[in-house]
Amino acid sequence: MASVSATCIGFGTSFELSVRARSQRIGKSWSLVSWGRSSGFRTSGLQICAAKPETLEKVNGIVRKQLALSPETELTPQTKFTELGADSLDTVEIVMGLEEEFDISVEEENSENITTIQEAADLIDKLVDKKA
Amino acid sequence: MASTVKYVRVPPPSANIAEARKRVFEFFKTACRSIPTIMEIYTLDDVVTPTKLRSTITSEFRKNAHVTNPQVIDMLLIKGTEELSNIVEHAKQRHHIIGQYVLSREDSNQETKDEGTSDFLKSFYKGNYV
Numbered sequence: 182m183a184s185v186s187a188t189c190i191g192f193g194t195s196f197e198l199s200v201r202a203r204s205q206r207i208g209k210s211w212s213l214v215s216w217g218r219s220s221g222f223r224t225s226g227l228q229i230c231a232a233k234p235e236t237l238e239k240v241n242g243i244v245r246k247q248l249a250l251s252p253e254t255e256l257t258p259q260t261k262f263t264e265l266g267a268d269s270l271d272t273v274e275i276v277m278g279l280e281e282e283f284d285i286s287v288e289e290e291n292s293e294n295i296t297t298i299q300e301a302a303d304l305i306d307k308l309v310d311k312k313a
Numbered sequence: 314m315a316s317t318v319k320y321v322r323v324p325p326p327s328a329n330i331a332e333a334r335k336r337v338f339e340f341f342k343t344a345c346r347s348i349p350t351i352m353e354i355y356t357l358d359d360v361v362t363p364t365k366l367r368s369t370i371t372s373e374f375r376k377n378a379h380v381t382n383p384q385v386i387d388m389l390l391i392k393g394t395e396e397l398s399n400i401v402e403h404a405k406q407r408h409h410i411i412g413q414y415v416l417s418r419e420d421s422n423q424e425t426k427d428e429g430t431s432d433f434l435k436s437f438y439k440g441n442y443v
Contacts, residue, residue, distance in 0.1 A: 270374060271371075273341055277342060277367060280346075281345075289339075
């Protein structure tokens with residue numbers, strides 16, 4: 182992050198512009214750093230990742246069980262359910278399983294958007310926080 | 314006697330398969346969400362888990378996965394809704410649920426009455442055109 186801000190400062194041509202650019206860049210770098218801190222293990226600070234690790238673990242477990250995956254199949258947060266061989270009915274079933282596990286209620290428009298494990302975990306955390 | 318709505322209006326038929334698909338998923342979600350109620354009504358806690366019931370529901374849905382006609386899908390949905398409301402309003406009994414939805418097909422095999430009869434008799438009972 183610090184190296185990025187350094188190169189941006191170098192780009193400013195005139196004195197006033199460079200001062201403004203410097204302050205802007207510093208502002209942006211600060212916000213990037215704070216994003217990085219809150220997301221924890223995410224290195225790409227631009228992605229707002231709100232899912233907790235244990236939520237992801239539980240989601241992985243449910244998906245594995247539901248689709249009867251072998252232990253070797255790698256489950257990254259970006260894996261789409263369709264990649265794992267799930268059709269639309271399987272996806273809905275996984276969502277229902279998550280509803281039961283976390284005691285939440287997924288609304289209609291939210292359930293359409295869930296295609297990857299990461300999205301599912303994010304939605305779960307959002308709903309759990311809203312309930313608490 | 315009917316504890317549910319007396320005049321159940323049939324919903325207008327689905328215009329296309331996309332709308333029928335949406336209705337199918339809605340019904341699936343309704344069925345899955347009523348699983349806790351069903352487990353409580355018929356005290357199925359020691360016989361089956363909610364996960365297993367959910368997969369039974371999924372396999373029932375998959376049996377008709379090949380259907381493409383929206384009107385047929387609507388008809389199947391109406392039958393399914395009727396079945397679900399029968400179950401939820403306790404019009405069925407525990408052995409119905411267990412026999413129809415808990416036991417796997419290999420377990421039941423529906424042969425308990427005719428054990429030991431010959432194959433000829435089995436085909437005879439089934440019908441003329443075996």
